[in-house]
Amino acid sequence: MKSIRTSILTVALSGLVSISCTSSGLSARSTELDSVSYAFGINIGQSLSNVKIKGLNVDAISKGISDVLSKDGENAKMTNEESIAVIEAFFKKVQEETLTRNLKAGDEFLEKNKGEEGVITTESGLQYKVITAGTGPKPADTDEVEVNYRGTLLSGDEFDSSYERGQPAKFKLNQVIKGWTEGLQLVNEGSKVQFWIPSELAYGEQGGGPIEPNSTLIFEIELLKVNKASEDAAAK
Numbered sequence: 001m002k003s004i005r006t007s008i009l010t011v012a013l014s015g016l017v018s019i020s021c022t023s024s025g026l027s028a029r030s031t032e033l034d035s036v037s038y039a040f041g042i043n044i045g046q047s048l049s050n051v052k053i054k055g056l057n058v059d060a061i062s063k064g065i066s067d068v069l070s071k072d073g074e075n076a077k078m079t080n081e082e083s084i085a086v087i088e089a090f091f092k093k094v095q096e097e098t099l100t101r102n103l104k105a106g107d108e109f110l111e112k113n114k115g116e117e118g119v120i121t122t123e124s125g126l127q128y129k130v131i132t133a134g135t136g137p138k139p140a141d142t143d144e145v146e147v148n149y150r151g152t153l154l155s156g157d158e159f160d161s162s163y164e165r166g167q168p169a170k171f172k173l174n175q176v177i178k179g180w181t182e183g184l185q186l187v188n189e190g191s192k193v194q195f196w197i198p199s200e201l202a203y204g205e206q207g208g209g210p211i212e213p214n215s216t217l218i219f220e221i222e223l224l225k226v227n228k229a230s231e232d233a234a235a236k
Contacts, residue, residue, distance in 0.1 A: 126197060133190075136189025147170075
């Protein structure tokens, strides 16, 4: 919420209100100020597009800016504090709706998916399917693993892929999301698996980047190599 307030309110309100020019200066620099004004519009528009709110009323945005800039803000229908409260209330509502929608979609998907051929559901709610069974060792949570993977949302949109980067990922198994930590310990080196990970075993209510809060995630993973931790490292 704080970053949204910074990008929209600080740039769109505080920054613009602080600008002043004399009438003679405006006359002498009208072309330059037109360019600067348009640049501010681009900046504000970009800030608004980054928060991805559909259906914003551009005329109302323009009116708000105009009211703040005219007569030292006397025409503004809200105080700065009131505008912040309105925006925060809106984003709180959107957040709650997103949490509920994604949790419901994930639960419905997983309920249906658990009946699919070859899908195993663990006690935690993780679902997985072995596509190709490997014969190497199974990793412990303290081991380092080397994997190729592709992550998608329920919509099918891809949000991450080691294939796209052109090289496998390496990490300790206890340093990733719970669904990976649990799931990869169930399969052998050389395996190719698919995971369906409920939000509580992924990024939960926080989400991150293109992953909305309470999102169920799908991963296709190749467990290429298991690097066993030394006894000292495993004990830490």
